[in-house]
Amino acid sequence: MSKIEVTPGMFSKVEVKPSLKTTITMAITGLVVLVAFGIFGKSGDVMFVWSDSRESLQLPHWIVNSMVLCTVVGVLLLAMATAAFFYRRLNKKSPAWLVIIFGLFAIMALLGWLATGASQGVQMVFILSNTLVFAIPLIFGGMAGIMSERAGVVNIAIEGQLLTGAFVSSVVGTMTHNLYLGMVTAMIASGILSMVLASLAIKYLVDQIIIGVLLNVLVIGITNFLHSVWLNNDSSHLNFPGTFDRIAIPLLSDIPVLGQVLFNNRITVYLMFLIVPTLWYVLFKTKLGLRARAVGEHPLAADTVGINVGRTRFWWVTLGGMIAGLGGAALTIGNVGSFGREMSGGQGFIALAVVILGRWQPIYVTLSALLFGFTIVLRVWANQVSPGVPFDIITMVPYLVTLVAVAGFAGRVRAPAADGQPYTKE
Amino acid sequence: MSKKKEIVALPESKVQSVLQEIMSGDPVRIALSILLGFFIGAIFMVVFNTQVVNAWSNFGADPGLAFSSVWWTIQDGYGALFNGSIFDTTSGNFLDGIRPLTETLRFAAPLIMAGLGVALTFRVGLFNIGATGQIMMGLAGATFVSTRLHMPMVIHMIVAVIAAVAAAAVWGMIVGILKARTGANEVIVTIMLNYVATALFTFFLRQPGLLLESNGGGTPKSDHPDSTAMLGSLFGSGFNLHYGVFLAVIAVAFYWWLMERSTFGFRFRMVGHNPSAARAAGIKVENTFVWALALSAGFAGLAAANQGLSLDGGLTTSIEAGIGFDAITVALLGGSRAGGVVMAGLLFGAFEAGSASMQVAGVSPEVLGVVKALIVLFIAAPPIIRAIYRLPKPKPKVLEPVKHSAKVSK
Numbered sequence: 001m002s003k004i005e006v007t008p009g010m011f012s013k014v015e016v017k018p019s020l021k022t023t024i025t026m027a028i029t030g031l032v033v034l035v036a037f038g039i040f041g042k043s044g045d046v047m048f049v050w051s052d053s054r055e056s057l058q059l060p061h062w063i064v065n066s067m068v069l070c071t072v073v074g075v076l077l078l079a080m081a082t083a084a085f086f087y088r089r090l091n092k093k094s095p096a097w098l099v100i101i102f103g104l105f106a107i108m109a110l111l112g113w114l115a116t117g118a119s120q121g122v123q124m125v126f127i128l129s130n131t132l133v134f135a136i137p138l139i140f141g142g143m144a145g146i147m148s149e150r151a152g153v154v155n156i157a158i159e160g161q162l163l164t165g166a167f168v169s170s171v172v173g174t175m176t177h178n179l180y181l182g183m184v185t186a187m188i189a190s191g192i193l194s195m196v197l198a199s200l201a202i203k204y205l206v207d208q209i210i211i212g213v214l215l216n217v218l219v220i221g222i223t224n225f226l227h228s229v230w231l232n233n234d235s236s237h238l239n240f241p242g243t244f245d246r247i248a249i250p251l252l253s254d255i256p257v258l259g260q261v262l263f264n265n266r267i268t269v270y271l272m273f274l275i276v277p278t279l280w281y282v283l284f285k286t287k288l289g290l291r292a293r294a295v296g297e298h299p300l301a302a303d304t305v306g307i308n309v310g311r312t313r314f315w316w317v318t319l320g321g322m323i324a325g326l327g328g329a330a331l332t333i334g335n336v337g338s339f340g341r342e343m344s345g346g347q348g349f350i351a352l353a354v355v356i357l358g359r360w361q362p363i364y365v366t367l368s369a370l371l372f373g374f375t376i377v378l379r380v381w382a383n384q385v386s387p388g389v390p391f392d393i394i395t396m397v398p399y400l401v402t403l404v405a406v407a408g409f410a411g412r413v414r415a416p417a418a419d420g421q422p423y424t425k426e
Numbered sequence: 427m428s429k430k431k432e433i434v435a436l437p438e439s440k441v442q443s444v445l446q447e448i449m450s451g452d453p454v455r456i457a458l459s460i461l462l463g464f465f466i467g468a469i470f471m472v473v474f475n476t477q478v479v480n481a482w483s484n485f486g487a488d489p490g491l492a493f494s495s496v497w498w499t500i501q502d503g504y505g506a507l508f509n510g511s512i513f514d515t516t517s518g519n520f521l522d523g524i525r526p527l528t529e530t531l532r533f534a535a536p537l538i539m540a541g542l543g544v545a546l547t548f549r550v551g552l553f554n555i556g557a558t559g560q561i562m563m564g565l566a567g568a569t570f571v572s573t574r575l576h577m578p579m580v581i582h583m584i585v586a587v588i589a590a591v592a593a594a595a596v597w598g599m600i601v602g603i604l605k606a607r608t609g610a611n612e613v614i615v616t617i618m619l620n621y622v623a624t625a626l627f628t629f630f631l632r633q634p635g636l637l638l639e640s641n642g643g644g645t646p647k648s649d650h651p652d653s654t655a656m657l658g659s660l661f662g663s664g665f666n667l668h669y670g671v672f673l674a675v676i677a678v679a680f681y682w683w684l685m686e687r688s689t690f691g692f693r694f695r696m697v698g699h700n701p702s703a704a705r706a707a708g709i710k711v712e713n714t715f716v717w718a719l720a721l722s723a724g725f726a727g728l729a730a731a732n733q734g735l736s737l738d739g740g741l742t743t744s745i746e747a748g749i750g751f752d753a754i755t756v757a758l759l760g761g762s763r764a765g766g767v768v769m770a771g772l773l774f775g776a777f778e779a780g781s782a783s784m785q786v787a788g789v790s791p792e793v794l795g796v797v798k799a800l801i802v803l804f805i806a807a808p809p810i811i812r813a814i815y816r817l818p819k820p821k822p823k824v825l826e827p828v829k830h831s832a833k834v835s836k
Contacts, residue, residue: 156613200807200809200810204807204809206806206807206808206809207806209553209613210553210758210806211803211806211807213555213754214755214758214799214802214803214806214807215803217751217755217795217798217799217802217803218796218799218800218803220795220799221792221795221796221797221798221799222470222795222796222799224792224795225470225474225790225792225793225795225796226474227792228790228792229474229475229790229792229793230474233476346621349617352614352617353614353617353618356614390629390632392625392626392628392629392632393625393629395621395625396621396622396625396626399618399619399621399622399625400618400622402614402618403604403610403615403618403619403622406604406608406610406611406614406615406618407604407607407608407610407615415611
């Protein structure tokens, strides 16, 4: 157990000057956009295609010179960096909306630069809706990570939980012809896997990282085996569930661009809209969440006031695992339509990164998962519109961003204090 | 909280206590774990075998067939594993019979080398999941030297091996520096660096100026390495075993000397047992992390050299073949000791070698993935195996006071 030292000023509210790192990062990004994409950019025109052809209300295409666009955006970005600098001089952190708008503009410049001269232009609906679909498993995996780590259990097994969910939902969905049943059983199976993790980590004090890694290996082994000897023999009766139907929400789905992206989706996406704010509310606004965080930050103190540390951790890990199972279902019956060998492909590990990048906070985690989802889309899309771009380098970006975040270069990232530490009563 | 305190607060000592239990040897428990792993694997084979299921559905008609089908399934599966990995009983002469054993050695060599790397970090109380990325970087180094530089025989090979080790070690050092300077968790850092390294190696393989094959197109693939740089065949044609196995022998000997005999290894182990005590004793814990991770990655680099310099044809990223990830399980199974890692590597190498002949025998070799995972899970989680076999809980070891220090106090 680490002891928490009482330092002078620990309980008094002292204004700490916010770090310069955000401002510097913004300024550098702005300069890159202005110089590399704008002034020395490509001279051709770029077309922004806002509306999907299926939409009733069509927005006109927007054609603009790439250099002009990137120069203007670059100047805007630098202005925002300056604003961030002034916020800091007033001893205030730059507000989140400023950073988010900054990010959106930077992405727009990048997209415009990439698609310069490409005939299909920047298809906004395609890019945004695919970003969302690719991000869903990461978001659910991230929620699982938040739930167990906030309660003090490191969850490396997200990969295994996703894979379990993907496998079970596909098989059960095909055999019963009921995708909702597939989804529910996926959650249950993944929850059971999490119970193994939780009981070994909490009751038997086996190292959480090791047990997580090994559960991943076990799930990969079992699903590979079953896929090759069982599913492959009769895939039409075992592994052909199809996907959930898209449900267009009336009125909302008619909003131009965003309506198609947000409100014409499968149920897995709508569940995400439901679960993320709920988790945020429960975690930060209710007694239940306070208890979980207490157990994750200082289990001894929580135990002293009568919270059952072991039980709290067990249920938070298990419920988190069930949500990860939902993420696995989103991979198969929410997107691809069948189970493939090792189809989670490391997304559980990316979810770990997403949790850190989002600082163990559901909303931020969702945003960082969307960033990863966007890079997955970007890799495919950039290769189509602008084949010369080294998309291996684009692939690296989110991992590098995570590294920077973990290493603490971009502001403070602090895990729950008792994350990964077993608790035993003395 | 200052940076130094964060490092102390990391749960090294806890990892260590679990590892100590894993390492505490106990051959009985290890044997029971392996037995149970194979047993559950057999259940998997039987339950998902259509012939067995058919025989059991006609149990009333022919109960004998039902039981014998179970027996034959297991015998076919594990028999093929034996024939493919140890001694081919179907072959006529001894020389052909022994061939599977050389295949096991060939597959075991890179697993042992990479496993030693992971094992080293376990001994320092760290958890290096980054062998995959370190192997990728090692491959980049080895491929560059073996395809782009031209040197005489043997020297070329040695330079290529050194390049692989150096490239991997630098990659591992990044982890160490990040951990030492910022207190970043090495598990997350290594996972991220795995992806970065894979993308970087692919990027290198695409660049005509770097590693792309001379008349290559869009696919990231390198030239065939120069024959001067190749790890030559050991027993001539008919056997695939190459000099990589000597690299493994050297690596094992070096690891044993390093960890058990050298002052460097003593410092490593001291930091692993108790970082605070090590710091109090004047050991620079942060520097130890950096060196340990660099050395650990160096072992992964040897595995990379083994892979990159033994293949007929150009390299792609697939040459890594999951070795980096298997290395973790090898190190866990081997209890992070030189001898243990060799045994674990041989077991996993046998699995790799045997899977081909299992495929031929009509048994899905994927079952070995389950067996592998179960064995290591049972060994890493002693409570499971104790509960299943109703073994008693070991008494906590009490360190005996050192005698001559007592004399001094008198």
